[in-house]
Amino acid sequence: MTEPYALFDRLPTPEEHRRLAEAVGWGEAFDWDTTPAxxxxxxAGVVAFAGDEIVGMGRLVGDGAKYFYVQDVAVLPDRQGAGIGAAVVRRLLDHIARTVPSTAFVGLFATDGAVPLYERHGFGHGDMAGMFRLVEPNEP
Known part of the structure; x- marks a missing residue:
């Protein structure tokens, strides 16, 4: 039986973020020096704890009025499948619904394994394709 978890409306600390990101295989995806900023x-953010152990996280980025992106939703591998990720996503979407003045656009990028989680929460491709690019800093 999986230990119960509790959700808290706060961002993960940089240390908590790194622990969860590395646990799900995202260790190379971040520049850890810029993570605090x-x-x-x-x-907004949501963290999930089982006792005093952080087991999940998620956060929102965007303009806070119209455009939001669900970012960094991660659950420890041995806790996946217990509804923690779904609860984090619901909590983030509830935050948006409570704070927006009108209909908001909510986007995200998902790993292949996470697509079903997001589809269960109403995310889809619609008539758009997600795109991205990386921009390197200018040399001084």
Missing amino acids: SLDGSL
Whole structure:
């Protein structure tokens, strides 16, 4: 039986973020020196704890009025399948619904394994295709 978990409306600390990101295989996806500033720029966050152990996280980025992106939803591998990721996503979407003045656009990028989770929460491709690019800093 999986230990119960509790959700808290806050961002993960940089250390908590790194622990969860590395646990799900995202260790190379982040520049850990800029993570604190990135987290500080977030609109909202949710963390999940089982006892005093962080087991999941998610956050929102965007303009806080019209455009939102669900970012960094991660659950420890041995806790996946217990509804923690779904609860984090619901909590983030509830935050948006409570704070927006009119219909909001909510986007995200998902790993292949996470697509069913997001589809269960109403996300789909519609008539758009997600795109991205990386921009390197200018040399001084």
